[in-house]
Amino acid sequence: MSGKEPNYYPLMINIADKPCVIVGGGAVAERKAQALLEAGAAVTVVSPEATSRLRQWQQEGKLRLIAEPYRPLMSCIRSAYLIFAATDRPDVNKAVRLEAEQQGKLVNVADDAVRSGFIVPATVRRGKLLIAVSTAGASPAVAKKVKRELEQAFGEEYEQYLDLLQELRVLIQSVVPDTQRRQELFKRMLEWELLSWIRSGRFDERAKAELLERIGLEPTAQGMDAIGRTIREYIE
Numbered sequence: 001m002s003g004k005e006p007n008y009y010p011l012m013i014n015i016a017d018k019p020c021v022i023v024g025g026g027a028v029a030e031r032k033a034q035a036l037l038e039a040g041a042a043v044t045v046v047s048p049e050a051t052s053r054l055r056q057w058q059q060e061g062k063l064r065l066i067a068e069p070y071r072p073l074m075s076c077i078r079s080a081y082l083i084f085a086a087t088d089r090p091d092v093n094k095a096v097r098l099e100a101e102q103q104g105k106l107v108n109v110a111d112d113a114v115r116s117g118f119i120v121p122a123t124v125r126r127g128k129l130l131i132a133v134s135t136a137g138a139s140p141a142v143a144k145k146v147k148r149e150l151e152q153a154f155g156e157e158y159e160q161y162l163d164l165l166q167e168l169r170v171l172i173q174s175v176v177p178d179t180q181r182r183q184e185l186f187k188r189m190l191e192w193e194l195l196s197w198i199r200s201g202r203f204d205e206r207a208k209a210e211l212l213e214r215i216g217l218e219p220t221a222q223g224m225d226a227i228g229r230t231i232r233e234y235i236e
């Protein structure tokens with residue numbers, strides 16, 4: 001490790017059912033556990049003491065809690081996919097990091113961003129829309145503040161919006177074989193005031209069925225623009 005500040009590379013990792021281990025059971029461990037559980041990971045916490053929420057999640061069967069201090073070569077670490085060193089003991093965090101690195105595993109260290117294999121961003125989830133914010137560890141409080149601002153800009157309606165766009169995209173892919181023409185239609189589709197329509201509460205299953213039918217009937221630039229005009233009339 002050179003100690004030079006890294007230029008991070010963002011990823012969206014699929015950790016569904018993957019074994020992830022958090023060493024430590026305090027506030028930081030709890031925050032990491034919550035995000036891992038939301039992503040469907042199989043979480044194990046190793047800590048002699050744990051917050052009441054972590055213990056509650058254990059009782060509810062949502063995670064496994066090994067109520068012992070970390071020791072080298074624990075089997076849960078050997079089989080882990082991702083490892084988080086989140087104790088309040090820098091020496092323990094370092095030992096966890098060295099063991100993980102020796103096993104070629106990615107490790108996040110709560111008190112050592114520069115030597116962490118990865119850091120955790122602040123996130124906004126709106127269904128399939130996932131926005132991640134990082135300050136490369138310069139100021140996690142700023143990451144949280146930017147997240148709050150994004151939460152205002154990208155409201156709950158984005159969940160339905162993306163589900164709908166996915167459906168429309170699949171439909172267009174099935175009826176328009178030419179890639180370039182498809183790109184043109186997708187571009188025009190983004191001009192539609194779908195978000196306002198969804199926000200108005202007047203976009204329902206019937207409206208969606210009609211929309212899909214119209215696209216199927218006229219999957220052309222003119223057809224798309226005509227639909228855009230109809231949507232504008234609906235929301236006015």
Ligand SMILES: C[C@@]1(CC(=O)O)C2=NC(=C\c3[nH]c(c(CCC(=O)O)c3CC(=O)O)Cc3[nH]c(c(CC(=O)O)c3CCC(=O)O)/C=C3\N/C(=C\2)[C@@H](CCC(=O)O)[C@]3(C)CC(=O)O)/[C@H]1CCC(=O)O
Nearest residue numbers: 110111112113119120121122134135136137139140141143
């Ligand atoms: C985003 C978030 C995700 C999460 O943890 O889930 C996250 N920290 C969050 C909150 C937060 N953390 C801290 C405060 C107090 C205010 C402040 O210090 O700013 C607050 C704010 C609060 O709690 O309100 C203190 C703190 N954090 C780190 C250190 C150690 C160090 O700097 O070395 C210390 C100092 C300890 C000390 O001083 O003793 C380190 C890291 N924290 C990171 C992530 C990574 C870099 C993220 C980035 O790229 O910016 C990184 C490098 C490693 C990692 O943890 O992955 C989450 C927001 C959750 C949300 O969205 O609400």
Ligand SMILES: NC(=O)c1ccc[n+]([C@@H]2O[C@H](COP(=O)([O-])OP(=O)(O)OC[C@H]3O[C@@H](n4cnc5c(N)ncnc54)[C@H](O)[C@@H]3O)[C@@H](O)[C@H]2O)c1
Nearest residue numbers: 024025026027028029046047049069070087088092110111
């Ligand atoms: N990355 C971040 O977002 C962030 C935020 C704040 C603080 N920090 C850093 O993370 C550290 C932890 O913060 P916290 O608020 O969760 O601390 P905390 O004091 O609430 O929790 C520490 C936990 O570590 C456990 N622990 C201690 N020794 C252990 C061992 N040998 N094996 C296993 N578990 C052990 C304790 O049982 C306790 O559950 C802080 O000391 C600070 O350096 C990081």
